[in-house]
Amino acid sequence: MIIGQRNRLQYIILGLLNQRPQTGYDLAKAFENEIGEFWQAQHSQIYPMLKRLETAGDITHEDTITGEKLAKKQYSLTPAGHEKLVTWVGEPSPELSATKDEFILKLYFIKRSDDPRLQPMLQEQAVLHRAQLAHLQQRRETVFPDQAAIDGAYGHYLILDHAIGREQYYVDWLTKFLG
Amino acid sequence: MIIGQRNRLQYIILGLLNQRPQTGYDLAKAFENEIGEFWQAQHSQIYPMLKRLETAGDITHEDTITGEKLAKKQYSLTPAGHEKLVTWVGEPSPELSATKDEFILKLYFIKRSDDPRLQPMLQEQAVLHRAQLAHLQQRRETVFPDQAAIDGAYGHYLILDHAIGREQYYVDWLTKFLG
DNA sequence: CAGAAACATGTAATTAAATACATGTTTTAA
């Protein structure tokens, strides 16, 4: 029902490159920032995928130099890559999101509401999720200061809004059970 | 190897066996039901893990026969396995949950609020998440019909409650942007 | 100006996970 992440990484990379040409390093940053709330990938996954996509003809790169000799590879979409991206976005997404939450798992094994471990666990998570919520709200303020910014990257705004609401729910839920 | 052993699956299995002895098949079912909202695993991952845990001395099994000749292995915790479980639950969980949501990713690549693909995408997800919400609510009614049921498996109640709230939020959020 | 942090790119090794293969029994419902 929930399973399966069949090579989505390639599409994310295509989507990011569709916005603007960028380096593998830039892409890795995107996974720490705007994308990171809903997908994770390290540079060790990204660089090989860039090679694969280039071999497949979906992207190309241009070598540039920063300063004296720092080599960069600026990747960009080919028409084939753009086509592949558009097709993917247009397909249905019939699978529910897969969440892996270690804290919630531990909760499952707390059998009684008066278990002495319960309240500290909830407290710990509340700290964690309040911080994350504050971080996301801060980012919304800086990335989307006005309506023009929202109109210019509506999808980005939507997913940031979704992430904030999700964290808000998480904090509210924890608070509901904090003594 | 000294630090940061992941391998959460083993702890989930230990936790499930701590509730009652059960078979690999039963464990696989738990991942489709109560656990599935927060962790996923297939039987092809579970059976080898049961062997590993038994070799490690954390669980043992008893062979039983159902009917004429259907062989089952009823696994149960050893004291060492119980100790391992308790230690894991007592440790902090400092990592935020990892979510992989393909739909949200696609949204990210929708640049404008009047993109014709947007509303159908939101509609499709609303159908999906409303169904999931109804399913979870139904399960809460059947699994936790009264306070006694809640008191007897408080952690399970908590995570089901969390999952319901999460789906409710998802539906509300989608509705907010449905035209 | 020196050291730290950030920029930049890759590979190797390992582990986790998904999919497919493979087989057989028991129960349930048409």
Added chain:
DNA sequence: TTAAAACATGTATTTAATTACATGTTTCTG
């Protein structure tokens, strides 16, 4: 009564993902 669904247990293959290894440059800050 028979076919489908559910019960039950594994292995093999492939792909995804993490962690560690490996190296070097540029920019920022005290």
